Amino acid sequence: MTLLETHRLRKSFGGLCAVDDVDLAVAAGSITGIIGPNGAGKTTLFNVISRALPASSGRIVFNGDDVTSLQAHQVARLGIARTFQATTLFGNATALDHVLVGYRQRTRAGLIDALLRSNRLTREEDEAHDAARDVLRIAGLSGHEARRAQDLTQEQQKRLAIAIALVAKPRLLLLDEPSAGINTDQTRGLITLIEQIAAAGVTILLIEHQMQVVMQLCRRIMVLDDGKKIAEGTPEEIRHDPAVLDAYLGRH
Amino acid sequence: MALLHPTAHTPRSGGPGLVPWAVLVAALILPLGLPNDYYLEILTQAYVFAISACGLNVILGLAGQLSLAHSGFFGIGAYAVALLATKAGVSFWLGLPAGIALCALSGYVIGSICLRSKGHYFAIFTMAVGIIIHLVIQKWESLTHGHIGVIGIPGPDPVGPISFDSTIARSYLALFFLALTAVAITRLVRSPVGRTLMAVRENDMLAEAVGVDVMAAKRTAFTISAALAGLAGGLFAGFIGFLGPESANVEMTFNMLLYVMVGGIGSLSGPIAGTFIVYGLSQVLAVVQQCQMVIFGLALVVLIRFMPAGLAGALRSLVRSRVARAQ
Numbered sequence: 412m413t414l415l416e417t418h419r420l421r422k423s424f425g426g427l428c429a430v431d432d433v434d435l436a437v438a439a440g441s442i443t444g445i446i447g448p449n450g451a452g453k454t455t456l457f458n459v460i461s462r463a464l465p466a467s468s469g470r471i472v473f474n475g476d477d478v479t480s481l482q483a484h485q486v487a488r489l490g491i492a493r494t495f496q497a498t499t500l501f502g503n504a505t506a507l508d509h510v511l512v513g514y515r516q517r518t519r520a521g522l523i524d525a526l527l528r529s530n531r532l533t534r535e536e537d538e539a540h541d542a543a544r545d546v547l548r549i550a551g552l553s554g555h556e557a558r559r560a561q562d563l564t565q566e567q568q569k570r571l572a573i574a575i576a577l578v579a580k581p582r583l584l585l586l587d588e589p590s591a592g593i594n595t596d597q598t599r600g601l602i603t604l605i606e607q608i609a610a611a612g613v614t615i616l617l618i619e620h621q622m623q624v625v626m627q628l629c630r631r632i633m634v635l636d637d638g639k640k641i642a643e644g645t646p647e648e649i650r651h652d653p654a655v656l657d658a659y660l661g662r663h
Numbered sequence: 664m665a666l667l668h669p670t671a672h673t674p675r676s677g678g679p680g681l682v683p684w685a686v687l688v689a690a691l692i693l694p695l696g697l698p699n700d701y702y703l704e705i706l707t708q709a710y711v712f713a714i715s716a717c718g719l720n721v722i723l724g725l726a727g728q729l730s731l732a733h734s735g736f737f738g739i740g741a742y743a744v745a746l747l748a749t750k751a752g753v754s755f756w757l758g759l760p761a762g763i764a765l766c767a768l769s770g771y772v773i774g775s776i777c778l779r780s781k782g783h784y785f786a787i788f789t790m791a792v793g794i795i796i797h798l799v800i801q802k803w804e805s806l807t808h809g810h811i812g813v814i815g816i817p818g819p820d821p822v823g824p825i826s827f828d829s830t831i832a833r834s835y836l837a838l839f840f841l842a843l844t845a846v847a848i849t850r851l852v853r854s855p856v857g858r859t860l861m862a863v864r865e866n867d868m869l870a871e872a873v874g875v876d877v878m879a880a881k882r883t884a885f886t887i888s889a890a891l892a893g894l895a896g897g898l899f900a901g902f903i904g905f906l907g908p909e910s911a912n913v914e915m916t917f918n919m920l921l922y923v924m925v926g927g928i929g930s931l932s933g934p935i936a937g938t939f940i941v942y943g944l945s946q947v948l949a950v951v952q953q954c955q956m957v958i959f960g961l962a963l964v965v966l967i968r969f970m971p972a973g974l975a976g977a978l979r980s981l982v983r984s985r986v987a988r989a990q
Contacts, residue, residue: 461872487874495869502865512862515855516874522883525854526847532854539855575873 414439414614415460415491415583420469422452422459429455431638432469437583442605442615444629446622446649448658452638453618454496457585460616461493462486474582488516492581494572496588496618500560506571507556510543513575517542542578550574550604566597570604577608584608586617590624602628626650634658687842694834703830709942710837711898714844716922716934718891721848723920724929725857726884727864731916732773732789733892735796736766738911740893741900742800745813748901755819755901762897763890770889774882793913801908812907816900833902840898841935844891849931851887860884864929921959925966927973936974 415437422430429452437443445453458464460471462483471479478486501509518539524532547556550570555563560571569589576584589605590598598621605628609615619625625632626646634642634649636658642649649655697703715737722730743762747753753761777788800807807813819827819836827833851857862870863880871877900906909915918941926937941959948955970977 463868463872482876483871484874484876487872493872495872499866499869501862501869504861504865508858508861511855512858512870512875513873515859515862518855520855522851522856522887525851525856528850536855575869579874 412439413437414474415616416470416472417460418470418472420456420459420471421467422455422464423467428638430459433635433638433640435633435640437614437616438631439582439614440609440612441631442609442617442629444625444632445616445618445635446620446625446632447635451635453635454587455638456635457493457587457618461491461585484516487579487581490580490582491585492576492579492583493585494569494576494587494589496591498565498568498572498592500568500571500575503559503561505557505559506547506552506563506574507540507543509560509571510546510574510578511539513578514539514542516579546574546578549577549607551600566593566601569593569601573604573608577613581613583614583616586615586619588618588620590619590621598624683845690838691835694831700830703834705943705946707830707834707837707902708899709939710834710841711895711902712919712922712942713935713938714837714841714898715892715895716919716926716938717841717844717848718888718895719916719919720923720928720934721851721891722881722884722888723923724934725852725860725864726881728778728881728884729786730777730789730885730888731786731913731920732777732793732796733888733919734911734913734915735793736770736889736892737896737899737915738796738800738908739769740766740896741906741910742807742813742896743893744897745816745900745906746806748817749813749815755817755897756822759894759897759901763893766893766896767886767890770886771882774885774889778878778881778885790913790916793911793916797908797911797913800911807908810908812905813900814905816904816906818901818904837898837902840894844894845931845935852931856880856883921963923973924963925973927975927977930973930975930979933973933975940974 413436415435417433417435419432419434420430421428421432431452433456445456447453455464459466462478462481462485466479469479470477473486473489473491476489478489481489501512518535520529520532520535523529544556547553550573552567552570552574555567560568563571573586573589586605589601593601602624605615605617617628629646632644632646632649633640634652634655641654641658642652644652694703694706697706715733719730719733722728740762743765744755744758747758747761748755773792777785777792780788801809803809818833821827825832827836859870859875859880862875863877867877870880896910899910922937922941923934924937925941926935927933945955948958966973972979
């Protein structure tokens with residue numbers, strides 16, 4: 412079953428076409444990789460899928476529903492979660508508070524509940540704290556709940572960003588360069604975490620520059636160059652694709 | 664704009680500790696020790712302005728949006744109470760909630776428009792809104808009597824056996840509303856709603872990506888902020904008994920901003936402490952009125968240079984470094 416599809420998806424900034432009529436299909440339960448040279452439009456594609464940017468044309472279908480005209484928070488609530496390339500978090504809030512914000516979309520208590528400290532608020536807060544502690548444990552951050560995000564290491568911040576995205580139990584997780592800025596050992600740990608998440612049934616679409624990470628994690632890979640999809644297939648097929656070699660090794 | 668990135672964070676959950684109770688007891692005893700009604704009047708006004716400053720802190724400190732329309736809402740609340748009482752004979756106790764509701768409604772509508780802009784643009788946009796509200800109040804003479812203002816606004820009627828005719832009774836009434844405001848904001852900050860506002864303030868892209876309706880969250884903060892300005896304005900009108908358009912002046916907004924900045928943007932107690940310090944000082948310095956703004960200006964520069972998070976922030980870092988050294 413296909414969880415996410417894009418049909419001739421396009422995003423242009425003035426005369427520049429960052430995403431050029433991209434057709435994409437992500438099978439439910441898979442780990443799919445997106446690779447391509449710098450400036451190929453990978454992050455823009457993520458921004459359009461997660462609705463951080465409006466599409467210029469084309470369609471995005473998630474789980475059978477057309478989500479092309481929804482807002483970012485609406486697609487998030489439908490089950491598309493994401494991390495950002497630069498590990499941006501919520502300032503100096505604690506790790507636990509960060510994850511609790513991620514769980515907010517699952518709770519209903521509003522202003523009146525907050526002012527009256529209603530039963531619903533207490534119940535939801537307990538539920539949110541349980542979910543947050545669980546996901547921090549999965550992300551390998553047990554014991555760091557009360558630490559400020561800015562006091563965590565780069566690797567821990569990366570894990571925290573994934574925890575925030577994961578806590579509301581999304582169907583699809585978009586990871587933008589999960590291995591950027593961390594060393595080889597830490598990357599190995601992160602690969603294990605991503606595999607665990609996928610094993611729990613979350614479909615994963617990831618942008619990655621490190622080839623060994625992509626080749627190890629993904630069963631399908633899509634290659635973007637200049638906003639266009641130039642190849643798609645298994646890691647083996649991609650490795651020998653002339654168009655890909657051309658895009659990476661230089662143009663005529 | 665470093666000021667818009669306060670270092671305040673969602674406080675740990677758990678008991679509020681003894682400090683708020685000690686402050687409340689002190690506040691209850693204080694009016695009894697004041698030598699005359701003049702000081703009581705000052706104290707009462709400080710309570711009222713502190714409520715307004717707390718309201719500004721909701722949009723500025725919690726949601727991170729510098730709104731300069733605040734005194735406009737203060738004016739709307741004040742004029743609602745004043746005009747309902749003098750023109751329609753509506754009692755203060757009905758006029759006050761009506762004024763708050765009107766402010767909340769106009770806050771919701773105005774917020775929906777202004778919050779489409781961000782950062783400096785939002786500040787400029789809201790300042791224009793504040794000026795427009797002030798001008799409407801000043802120029803709509805048939806309703807507001809323009810420059811002359813509204814006189815003879817009746818104060819609050821007695822509630823059961825309690826009369827609010829004396830200055831001291833009014834000061835306790837103002838204290839009651841300030842305490843109520845402080846409790847409400849504390850509960851708000853320590854709730855998922857407050858946490859969501861913190862997320863919007865710190866990183867709206869990430870907040871939106873995890874399913875937070877950023878616009879709705881900011882609009883909620885703006886509405887609460889306007890409603891609290893309306894409460895303060897309504898109390899102001901009922902207590903002072905007369906009202907001029909200068910109560911909705913943009914200068915009033917900058918006073919509130921000064922109170923919040925001195926006390927500490929985004930902290931719970933900062934805006935209240937800041938109001939007492941700055942408003943108190945302005946009364947002491949009233950004798951040197953011409954130089955007052957020079958003194959405040961210099962003090963503000965020094966404060967922002969050395970204590971960007973205000974007095975509350977400076978105190979917090981002091982406590983934290985002491986604790987760290989003790990460990």
